[in-house]
Amino acid sequence: MKYLFILCFFFQIYSISAVGQEYKYHTVQKGETVYSIAKSYNISEEAIYKYNPDAKEGIEVAAKLVIPVSEVKKQNADVNFRTHKVERKETLYSLSKQYNVDIDDIKRYNKHLYAEELQTGEVVRIPVFAKTPSVVERTSNSKKSNVQDKSTREHIVLPKETKYGIARKYGLTVKELEELNPKVEVLKPGVMLKVGTDVLDDQVILATNDFEFYEVKPKETIFGLTRKFEVDKDSLMALNPALKNGLKSGMVLKVPNKGVGVGNLGETETEKFKSDDSKEADSETEVVEEKINLRNNLTNFKTKEIALMLPYHLDKVEADSLATYKDAILNERVLRISLDFYSGVLMAVERAKEMGISTNLRVFDTKQSTYEVNNIINRNNFSNTDAVIGPLLKNTTEAAAAQLNRQEVPVISPLSNRAMRPMSNLFQSRPTDDILAEAMLNYLSNNVEGKNLIVIADPQAYKIKSTLSGLFPSARFVTPSEGFVSEESIAKTLSKTKKNWVILESDGVGTLTSAISALNRLARENEIRLFTTNKNNSYDNDNVPNEHLAKLNFHYPSVDKEYDPEFSAEFIDRYAEKYGAVPNQYAVRGYDLTLDILLRLATAEDLYESFVKYRGYTEYNENKFHYLPSSGGGFHNDAVYIMRINPDLTLSVVNDFKSSL
Structure with a gap:
C-alpha cells in the first residue's frame, strides 16, 4: 500500500457550555451584618460589596443583597x-x-x-x-417590604443583566415587562422591577460569551432560528422548554451567542429600557451567515494521520490478471464510485501539500463488509489517527464509528444520505433527505407570500402532505388517482391573478409524467413554477423530459451544484491531466470534502476550535459545508442548495445562507 503525505486534522469532541455568573438574593434579617452574611455563605465581604456597593454605607432590615453563588462554589x-x-x-x-x-x-x-x-x-x-448554607430568598414581615399584588413580584437588576434575560426568567415578553414598569427608563444594576410570578426553575444565568437572549421577530420559524444560531431543533428546545407550546412573536429565547450583541452589555454599560429607537435597532439586528475562506487563516502545519476506508474489493483481483478487476469496475457501481471518490481525495492531498501541510494517508479496503471493517480496526493501530474518511455505506460507517468511539477517533461519512445512529465521533457530511426537505420548506416559507400554492401529492406521500398542510393552510391540494393527474383537476386550482407555485410530491413515474405534462400545457396561459422537496430517481426517467422541467422553472433541494467552469478551471485541468477525464460528481465530492476537512482543522488545534473561531459556511467546487451538533451525539452538515432549472437548461442556485435566514 502506497503512503502519500497530505493534510488532515484531528477531530475531537468539544463542547460549548454556559459559564455565566450565577446569583441568588438574600433578604437581610434583623441583627445581620455584612460580615455575618459573608461568613454564612463562605464568601468574602469584598464579594458582597462588589455586587452591592451601597452596602458599604450600611444595610437595613429587609434590604435585598445579591449573593454571587459561583464565588461560593469556587471557594468550596x-x-x-x-x-x-x-x-x-x-x-x-x-x-x-x-x-x-x-x-x-x-x-x-x-x-x-x-x-x-x-x-x-x-x-x-x-x-x-462541602456543606454550605442554602442560598434562598427569604421573606420578611418588615414594614419596609414592598407589598406586591398576586400577579407580580420584585426583581433586583444585576450587573450585566438585560431586559431580555429578565423577561425570559419570568415568562414575559419584553413588551409585557416594559408595561409592568412604565416609569423605568434606563436599566441599571440595583433597580427594582415588577415581574411575573411564573419563574423558571434554573438560577439566574446572565448572557455570556457562549449564550445570549433573543427576542423572536414576527414570522420567524423554529427552523429559521436553528439556522441563524447554528443549533439543532432539539438543543433549542432543551434551552427553551417553553417552545413545547409553540413559537410566538415576542418570546425571549436563550440561544448560542453569535456575536450579535442583542443581550450582552459591558459592566459599565446601561440599557435603554423603553425606547422606540432601541426597538427599531433590535428589529434590524440580524445574523448573516457568511462564506468563509479558510485558506487565509492556516496556522497548524503539523503532519496529520488520516485513514481512508472504501470498498475496493481487492479480493476480486486475481494474482496474474487485472482483467477480472476491470470487469468488476464496469459491473459494480459502488466500486466505481469508490475509485472516483478516491481520485478526488488524492487531488485534495496534492493541493493541501502545496499549502505547506503534510499528512500520512493510509488506505483500507472495506470490501463492503462490516466484518472486514472490524478486522481492519482490530489489526491496525488507530490510536494516533486524526480522522477516518469513510466507509462508504451506512452499515459499514456505523461499524467503524462504534469501534473507534472509545478512542474518540472521528469517522466522517462521505456520501450516505441515510440517518445514522448517533455517536459522538460520527460526522455525517452529506445532508439527509429530511434536511433537504426542510431546506426547501424554509425556502417556500420565506417566499410564498402572495402566491397561489398548489400541492400535488400521492397518498404514499402523506407525511410531507401533512407537513405542507400545516405550514400552508391556504394551499389547495390535488390527489392523483391511480398514479395519474388530470389536467382538469389542476386547472381548477389555478389563479389568473397570482403566480401559481405547484409542489409535486411523488416517486411514481406515472404521476410525475402526467402532472408535468399537464402543467406544461397549462403554463401557456398561466404563470406556473414547479417545486419539490424530494428530487428522487424518478425525475431521471426518460419520460420526464428536462425541457418540460425547464419550462416550469423546476426548483429542488440538492446536496451539490454544477461547478462553475471559470471558478474550477484549475481543478478541472489538473484532474484531466492526471486522469485523462473530466471529474464526475463523486470525484469532485472526494476533493471538496477532503480539502474542507483539512482546511477547517488547519485553522486551529482541532475542528471544533475552528468552528468557534470561524462562523459561517465553506464552499468549494460543487459542495458546501456547515456542521451542527446532531441530537444524541455527533455532527451533521446542513448546507443545502436550492437549485432551479432555467429555460435554457442551465442550472442556477437560488438560495444561499443569507437568503434562507
Missing part, C-alpha cells in the same frame, strides 16, 4: 463523589433535583455530557461539595 474546594446508575426516563434535571446539585456541576465531572445525552444504564459521577 473539597469535592467528593457518589456514583449513580441512570435509570429509564431520568434526566440531568431530575438528577440535579435528586442530589441538590447544579446540572453544570454534573456535566463538569462527566464531560461527555456536554456533547451527548444522558443514556439509560450509564454510571455518572455526582459531585458532593
Whole structure:
C-alpha cells in the first residue's frame, strides 16, 4: 500500500457550555451584618460589596443583597463523589433535583455530557461539595417590604443583566415587562422591577460569551432560528422548554451567542429600557451567515494521520490478471464510485501539500463488509489517527464509528444520505433527505407570500402532505388517482391573478409524467413554477423530459451544484491531466470534502476550535459545508442548495445562507 503525505486534522469532541455568573438574593434579617452574611455563605465581604456597593454605607432590615453563588462554589474546594446508575426516563434535571446539585456541576465531572445525552444504564459521577448554607430568598414581615399584588413580584437588576434575560426568567415578553414598569427608563444594576410570578426553575444565568437572549421577530420559524444560531431543533428546545407550546412573536429565547450583541452589555454599560429607537435597532439586528475562506487563516502545519476506508474489493483481483478487476469496475457501481471518490481525495492531498501541510494517508479496503471493517480496526493501530474518511455505506460507517468511539477517533461519512445512529465521533457530511426537505420548506416559507400554492401529492406521500398542510393552510391540494393527474383537476386550482407555485410530491413515474405534462400545457396561459422537496430517481426517467422541467422553472433541494467552469478551471485541468477525464460528481465530492476537512482543522488545534473561531459556511467546487451538533451525539452538515432549472437548461442556485435566514 502506497503512503502519500497530505493534510488532515484531528477531530475531537468539544463542547460549548454556559459559564455565566450565577446569583441568588438574600433578604437581610434583623441583627445581620455584612460580615455575618459573608461568613454564612463562605464568601468574602469584598464579594458582597462588589455586587452591592451601597452596602458599604450600611444595610437595613429587609434590604435585598445579591449573593454571587459561583464565588461560593469556587471557594468550596473539597469535592467528593457518589456514583449513580441512570435509570429509564431520568434526566440531568431530575438528577440535579435528586442530589441538590447544579446540572453544570454534573456535566463538569462527566464531560461527555456536554456533547451527548444522558443514556439509560450509564454510571455518572455526582459531585458532593462541602456543606454550605442554602442560598434562598427569604421573606420578611418588615414594614419596609414592598407589598406586591398576586400577579407580580420584585426583581433586583444585576450587573450585566438585560431586559431580555429578565423577561425570559419570568415568562414575559419584553413588551409585557416594559408595561409592568412604565416609569423605568434606563436599566441599571440595583433597580427594582415588577415581574411575573411564573419563574423558571434554573438560577439566574446572565448572557455570556457562549449564550445570549433573543427576542423572536414576527414570522420567524423554529427552523429559521436553528439556522441563524447554528443549533439543532432539539438543543433549542432543551434551552427553551417553553417552545413545547409553540413559537410566538415576542418570546425571549436563550440561544448560542453569535456575536450579535442583542443581550450582552459591558459592566459599565446601561440599557435603554423603553425606547422606540432601541426597538427599531433590535428589529434590524440580524445574523448573516457568511462564506468563509479558510485558506487565509492556516496556522497548524503539523503532519496529520488520516485513514481512508472504501470498498475496493481487492479480493476480486486475481494474482496474474487485472482483467477480472476491470470487469468488476464496469459491473459494480459502488466500486466505481469508490475509485472516483478516491481520485478526488488524492487531488485534495496534492493541493493541501502545496499549502505547506503534510499528512500520512493510509488506505483500507472495506470490501463492503462490516466484518472486514472490524478486522481492519482490530489489526491496525488507530490510536494516533486524526480522522477516518469513510466507509462508504451506512452499515459499514456505523461499524467503524462504534469501534473507534472509545478512542474518540472521528469517522466522517462521505456520501450516505441515510440517518445514522448517533455517536459522538460520527460526522455525517452529506445532508439527509429530511434536511433537504426542510431546506426547501424554509425556502417556500420565506417566499410564498402572495402566491397561489398548489400541492400535488400521492397518498404514499402523506407525511410531507401533512407537513405542507400545516405550514400552508391556504394551499389547495390535488390527489392523483391511480398514479395519474388530470389536467382538469389542476386547472381548477389555478389563479389568473397570482403566480401559481405547484409542489409535486411523488416517486411514481406515472404521476410525475402526467402532472408535468399537464402543467406544461397549462403554463401557456398561466404563470406556473414547479417545486419539490424530494428530487428522487424518478425525475431521471426518460419520460420526464428536462425541457418540460425547464419550462416550469423546476426548483429542488440538492446536496451539490454544477461547478462553475471559470471558478474550477484549475481543478478541472489538473484532474484531466492526471486522469485523462473530466471529474464526475463523486470525484469532485472526494476533493471538496477532503480539502474542507483539512482546511477547517488547519485553522486551529482541532475542528471544533475552528468552528468557534470561524462562523459561517465553506464552499468549494460543487459542495458546501456547515456542521451542527446532531441530537444524541455527533455532527451533521446542513448546507443545502436550492437549485432551479432555467429555460435554457442551465442550472442556477437560488438560495444561499443569507437568503434562507
